[in-house]
Amino acid sequence: MLCLGIETSCDDTSLALVQDGKLLEQTASSQADLHALFGGVVPEMASREHGRFIGPLCDALLKRTGVVPADIDVVAVARGPGLLGSLLVGVAFGKAFALGARARFLGINHLHAHIFAAGLEQKLELPALALLVSGAHTHLYRVEGSDTLHPLGKTLDDAAGEAFDKAGKMLGLPYPAGRHIDELANEGSACAKLFPRPYLNNETLDFSFSGLKTAMASYIASRRELTGKWDVCSGQPVLPSPGPERAVLADLCASYRLAVVETLAFKVRKALLREENTALRTLILAGGVAANSLLRGAMREIVEAAGLAFATPSIQLCTDNGAMISYLGWLLASKGYSHTLDMEAVPRGVRVPDDMLR
Numbered sequence: 001m002l003c004l005g006i007e008t009s010c011d012d013t014s015l016a017l018v019q020d021g022k023l024l025e026q027t028a029s030s031q032a033d034l035h036a037l038f039g040g041v042v043p044e045m046a047s048r049e050h051g052r053f054i055g056p057l058c059d060a061l062l063k064r065t066g067v068v069p070a071d072i073d074v075v076a077v078a079r080g081p082g083l084l085g086s087l088l089v090g091v092a093f094g095k096a097f098a099l100g101a102r103a104r105f106l107g108i109n110h111l112h113a114h115i116f117a118a119g120l121e122q123k124l125e126l127p128a129l130a131l132l133v134s135g136a137h138t139h140l141y142r143v144e145g146s147d148t149l150h151p152l153g154k155t156l157d158d159a160a161g162e163a164f165d166k167a168g169k170m171l172g173l174p175y176p177a178g179r180h181i182d183e184l185a186n187e188g189s190a191c192a193k194l195f196p197r198p199y200l201n202n203e204t205l206d207f208s209f210s211g212l213k214t215a216m217a218s219y220i221a222s223r224r225e226l227t228g229k230w231d232v233c234s235g236q237p238v239l240p241s242p243g244p245e246r247a248v249l250a251d252l253c254a255s256y257r258l259a260v261v262e263t264l265a266f267k268v269r270k271a272l273l274r275e276e277n278t279a280l281r282t283l284i285l286a287g288g289v290a291a292n293s294l295l296r297g298a299m300r301e302i303v304e305a306a307g308l309a310f311a312t313p314s315i316q317l318c319t320d321n322g323a324m325i326s327y328l329g330w331l332l333a334s335k336g337y338s339h340t341l342d343m344e345a346v347p348r349g350v351r352v353p354d355d356m357l358r
């Protein structure tokens, strides 16, 4: 079964072909440089850019693989959560393509696609506990199958990625700042007591990262020298060159990253304890923040202690991509699921199996 996957939920336009569970090819265009000029994603511009690139990317994908529309059995498209204008471009394109190619059509939950992305590279033994950490979401799920994901906890305010991006903005780092904070942190040493581990003293598996961001804001309020340098010509933030100034920034990033990672690790351990009697086999770490080097290490330590398998996508499959949409599309289509062409994009996301037909 050949599935075309389309991802346009935020600022990456990406299309991919998955055949019988294997990735054939992926094309992608990132708008990160454009939105970096504004310090965050501008929704209206994002949807226009998707509109510009989706057709050429699809053509390139077909040309590179020698696939023709009639070969495609399923068209899977990110249905939400995401920015409505951006989702609409992918959904409209996917519907038109499915209609023209006489293929089955399927709307995919973007978060669930992140979780199953690791399945492209390794066998996923279920049931699993999944930590999904992205720019807009921080969720814990118990995963029993591609159509059976039970939410256990989520962030009540900012997502982990947002905590990195907003702190990075305060420090004058380029957007999105998660990767820069991670890289700078690897050069520094963390002060464990500099930042709080927020929202741990409660019975829930929920998260709250907004206080951490405020702690960073308070720390740097009286230390203006920490808040980054600008390239006069482009007006864009630039990282300081090696020297004492960069060393201080590195220590600050290391301390902040440690607070985020220890907070996530605490709730993952709590979730594993709570699910102790449910025969979990795997811990899945997914979403853009899963690229974080300290977080990957912390999750590896947890699975070793708990005797679980560990599944996390390679770095290039952690952030938004068409391959994950295509792969989950293939999994669900293999179970017989589809949507009719009146399916709508849902910016807040839907729970599976939602309104899929079987």
Ligand code: KG4
Pocket: 010, 133, 134, 135, 136, 137, 160, 161, 162, 164, 165, 176, 177, 178, 179, 182, 287, 288, 289, 290, 291, 292, 293, 318, 319, 320
């Ligand atoms: O999943 P994703 O590509 O987009 C959403 O669906 O939100 O995640 C993007 C997020 C951004 O917040 C970005 O800063 C973060 O992933 N990110 C990282 C790293 N690489 C990307 N955060 C921490 N460490 C990283 N190495």
Ligand code: ZN
Pocket: 110, 114, 134, 135, 287, 288, 319, 320
């Ligand atoms: Zn995402």
